[in-house]
Amino acid sequence: MKEHATRLALIRALSDGSFHSGETLGQAIGISRAAISKHIKTLQSWGLDIFRVQGKGYCLAKELELLDCDKILAQVKCSHLSLLPVIDSTNQYLLDRVGQLPSGSVCLAEYQQAGRGRRGRQWLSPFGSNLYLSMYWRLDAGMAAAMGLSLVVGIAIADTLTSLGAQSIKLKWPNDLYFQDKKLAGILTEMTGQAGDAAHIVIGMGLNIAMPDREGEHIDQLWTNLADACEILPSRNLLAANLIAQLQQTLLEYEQVGLAGFVERWNEYDNFLNRPVKLLIGERVVEGIARGIDKQGGLLLETEQGVTPYIGGEISLRGC
Numbered sequence: 661m662k663e664h665a666t667r668l669a670l671i672r673a674l675s676d677g678s679f680h681s682g683e684t685l686g687q688a689i690g691i692s693r694a695a696i697s698k699h700i701k702t703l704q705s706w707g708l709d710i711f712r713v714q715g716k717g718y719c720l721a722k723e724l725e726l727l728d729c730d731k732i733l734a735q736v737k738c739s740h741l742s743l744l745p746v747i748d749s750t751n752q753y754l755l756d757r758v759g760q761l762p763s764g765s766v767c768l769a770e771y772q773q774a775g776r777g778r779r780g781r782q783w784l785s786p787f788g789s790n791l792y793l794s795m796y797w798r799l800d801a802g803m804a805a806a807m808g809l810s811l812v813v814g815i816a817i818a819d820t821l822t823s824l825g826a827q828s829i830k831l832k833w834p835n836d837l838y839f840q841d842k843k844l845a846g847i848l849t850e851m852t853g854q855a856g857d858a859a860h861i862v863i864g865m866g867l868n869i870a871m872p873d874r875e876g877e878h879i880d881q882l883w884t885n886l887a888d889a890c891e892i893l894p895s896r897n898l899l900a901a902n903l904i905a906q907l908q909q910t911l912l913e914y915e916q917v918g919l920a921g922f923v924e925r926w927n928e929y930d931n932f933l934n935r936p937v938k939l940l941i942g943e944r945v946v947e948g949i950a951r952g953i954d955k956q957g958g959l960l961l962e963t964e965q966g967v968t969p970y971i972g973g974e975i976s977l978r979g980c
Contacts, residue, residue, distance in 0.1 A: 664746045666691060667699050671708070671787070677723035679716040706746075706771050707786020724788050725896050727768055735901035740765035746787075748774040750794035751850055751864040758852055758860045763798035766904055789871050791896060793903060794864040797911050803851060803859040808919035808957025810835040810849045811926055813863050816910035817845060818929050820902050826889040830931035833950075833959045834972050837867075838931045841979065842884035844868055863907070869896065920955040927952035932979060937961070940976040950977075 669689050673680060682693040689696075700718060704710055709721035729743045739762040747753055750767040752774075757765075769792045772785035785792055799806055814831045821829045821837075830838040837845040845867040853859040869886045870893075887893050894902075913921065927933060932950040939946040939961060951960040951967055958969030959977065 666695075667703060668745055670696070670699050671703065671724070672726065674710065674718060674720045675724040675726055677720050679713065679719045681717035685718065703787070707789060726788065727770060727900065728897055731897040732768075732901045732904070735898065736905045738764065738766055738904055741904075742767045744768070745770040747772055749864075750792050751848060751862050754794050754796045754862045755850060755852065758796065758862075761796055763796060764908060765796045767794045768792065768900060785866065786871065790869045791865075791867040791899060791903075793867075793900060794862055795904070795907055797861045797863060799859040799861055799915070801859070801915065802857065803853050803855070805918070806849075806851055806859050806861055808953075809861065809863070809914070810847050811953065811957050812910060812914050812919065812922050813847050813849065813865070813907065815922055815925050815929065816906045817847070817865060817867070817903065819910075820899075820906040821886065821889070823906075824890070824894045824899065824902060825892060826886060829889065829929065831926060831929040832931050833953065833977055834957070839884050839886075839889045841931070842882040844884050844886065844889065865903075867899075869893070869899075919957055923953055923955055932977070935979065938978050939970060940978065941970075946970075 666689060670685060673685055673688060682696045685696050686693045691699075696718075700710055700712075710718055711721065712718050727743055729741055732738075733741060742753065742765070744753065744767065747767075747769040749772055750769050753767045754761065754765065769785075771787035772792050811831075811834060814835065814837060817837055818829045818831055826839070828839060829844070832838050832843075835847040835849070836843055845865055848864040850862045850864070851859055867886065868883060871883070871885050930950070930952055933952055935950055937948065937950045939948075939959070946961065946963065948961040948963040951962050954960055954969050956969065956971070958971045960967050960969055
């Protein structure tokens with residue numbers, strides 16, 4: 661993190677959304693104006709929208725609210741909270757520390773250099789625009805009991821966003837959140853453990869809050885921001901605290917009732933319920949009407965042959 665200290669100090673100085681001259685920034689941070697210019701270019705590559713006006717200096721396109729451990733922990737109890745502004749992957753950070761951290765530990769980042777989504781895809785993670793959060797959870801019932809966990813996590817996130825004023829939040833099987841048929845957030849659940857032992861689960865989420873359009877040009881599907889779903893956008897620190905609290909509560913409930921206790925709630929959020937969809941299973945395409953999920957977390961698809969459940973793996977759901 662030391663190599664990023666100067667850049668993070670520069671971000672904090674610019675976070676108020678006001679103009680700051682290169683000379684003033686250099687004096688405050690203790691580096692030259694030329695070094696400021698080089699660091700600005702790096703910050704722009706991180707996805708920060710910084711521009712320069714002759715005679716005024718540098719300015720962020722808009723004020724930036726940085727994540728703050730103290731503000732988050734003032735609103736929620738958490739067994740361990742790590743806030744690492746720049747990281748390869750919040751999920752990987754926790755996976756590397758399984759057995760060292762208590763269950764319920766959380767890792768937050770402002771920028772992920774190697775964020776990943778389902779099936780190893782890259783997850784675009786510009787600095788400070790969105791929310792990148794992972795939680796470690798020890799499931800004593802074992803790996804078999806974790807079936808469908810990403811569905812339950814989706815409910816927890818949807819409940820949180822709805823409670824904070826977001827409208828019409830929906831879920832897409834098996835691990836995405838939607839708003840107006842566009843992707844709002846993704847969930848990545850990764851697990852380690854041995855048969856007969858506890859399951860060690862890392863639950864990661866990436867939530868678009870105010871993704872810049874120029875960053876979003878690299879996304880290969882329709883996407884949206886939480887700002888589009890809320891009349892008043894909640895603070896990122898408030899959002900993080902509420903997500904942590906809701907995840908804790910939902911995972912404890914899941915340990916008691918399993919996925920069967922969440923099926924009805926998931927179906928209420930289902931973006932494609934009773935709508936025509938197609939499943940991509942390798943080279944095969946199956947079209948039908950989505951009928952929600954079953955108690956095992958399988959997607960129920962109605963075709964001319966009847967209603968058939970489909971479980972995850974290499975299956976991809978698309979709206980028709």
